[in-house]
Amino acid sequence: METRALTDADALALARAEARAGRTEGGVPIGAALVLDGAVLALGRNRRVQDGSAIRHGETDCLENAGRLPASVYARATMVTTLSPCDMCTGAILLYKIPRVVIGENRTFRGGEDLLRERGVEVVVLDDAECVTLMRDFIAAEPELWNEDIGEE
Amino acid sequence: METRALTDADALALARAEARAGRTEGGVPIGAALVLDGAVLALGRNRRVQDGSAIRHGETDCLENAGRLPASVYARATMVTTLSPCDMCTGAILLYKIPRVVIGENRTFRGGEDLLRERGVEVVVLDDAECVTLMRDFIAAEPELWNEDIGEE
Numbered sequence: 001m002e003t004r005a006l007t008d009a010d011a012l013a014l015a016r017a018e019a020r021a022g023r024t025e026g027g028v029p030i031g032a033a034l035v036l037d038g039a040v041l042a043l044g045r046n047r048r049v050q051d052g053s054a055i056r057h058g059e060t061d062c063l064e065n066a067g068r069l070p071a072s073v074y075a076r077a078t079m080v081t082t083l084s085p086c087d088m089c090t091g092a093i094l095l096y097k098i099p100r101v102v103i104g105e106n107r108t109f110r111g112g113e114d115l116l117r118e119r120g121v122e123v124v125v126l127d128d129a130e131c132v133t134l135m136r137d138f139i140a141a142e143p144e145l146w147n148e149d150i151g152e153e
Numbered sequence: 154m155e156t157r158a159l160t161d162a163d164a165l166a167l168a169r170a171e172a173r174a175g176r177t178e179g180g181v182p183i184g185a186a187l188v189l190d191g192a193v194l195a196l197g198r199n200r201r202v203q204d205g206s207a208i209r210h211g212e213t214d215c216l217e218n219a220g221r222l223p224a225s226v227y228a229r230a231t232m233v234t235t236l237s238p239c240d241m242c243t244g245a246i247l248l249y250k251i252p253r254v255v256i257g258e259n260r261t262f263r264g265g266e267d268l269l270r271e272r273g274v275e276v277v278v279l280d281d282a283e284c285v286t287l288m289r290d291f292i293a294a295e296p297e298l299w300n301e302d303i304g305e306e
Binding site for chain 1: 248
């Protein structure tokens with residue numbers, strides 16, 4: 001069987017599929033993928049609506065789905081997320097010393113990118129038009145749910 | 154029925170009981186309480202061992218147990234935790250704009266206290282001897298588990 005290492009765009013497409021699945025479930029359309037050596041370790045998506053969760057954002061759900069991993073694995077991993085990571089998800093990336101973060105877009109929300117860079121994390125923003133549209137449509141349709149998710153009134 | 158507002162020490166005692174319960178379960182002994190107007194909204198404890206969880210630390214488990222809350226509730230709440238919050242839990246406190254954090258001790262681990270203060274959060278360190286002993290005994294007994302929990306080799 002031929003295997004091919006995933007590009008950042010490939011991994012983002014998987015994260016975006018998670019986001020879309022979340023929206024179909026009535027949830028917040030943010031998804032993530034944890035990638036190691038060009039292969040997906042875990043996928044995740046925001047589960048505020050689906051699980052009534054305050055802590056399962058795209059990235060944290062992905063980390064939870066990846067299970068307990070040694071520091072040596074996180075140290076070689078990339079977190080791919082459809083949206084610029086909020087403070088909590090930024091902190092989760094820093095806790096586990098994930099050295100690289102790929103972000104679908106940061107036009108609709110900008111999280112802790114500066115802090116990530118200050119702490120030595122490589123941050124790549126793909127500025128993906130589909131991710132932008134997904135979030136813009138969601139925010140327009142459900143502004144209260146979006147504000148709840150980012151801790152705003 | 155008489156009700157009395159919890160003091161910080163009262164709330165820390167509840168968080169410490171969560172930490173002790175976690176240790177009894179074979180887990181990482183860190184607990185937390187979310188307090189609003191002198192009453193407990195939710196308790197939580199680290200569930201790395203119990204649930205195989207990478208994201209349920211004391212504070213995040215407590216936030217999850219509290220459920221989906223409006224920003225107006227977080228805005229009046231205090232997070233009480235037995236140990237100085239790691240980067241992820243620091244970020245969760247910042248995401249939800251919890252204005253006050255009470256920490257049992259920061260001798261065995263010091264997390265994101267400076268970032269919390271920079272962002273305007275009031276941080277109170279009680280330097281509780283029982284919390285210190287609980288963590289020192291745990292770290293001595295299970296150094297690998299502790300390192301895994303804080304993302305170290």
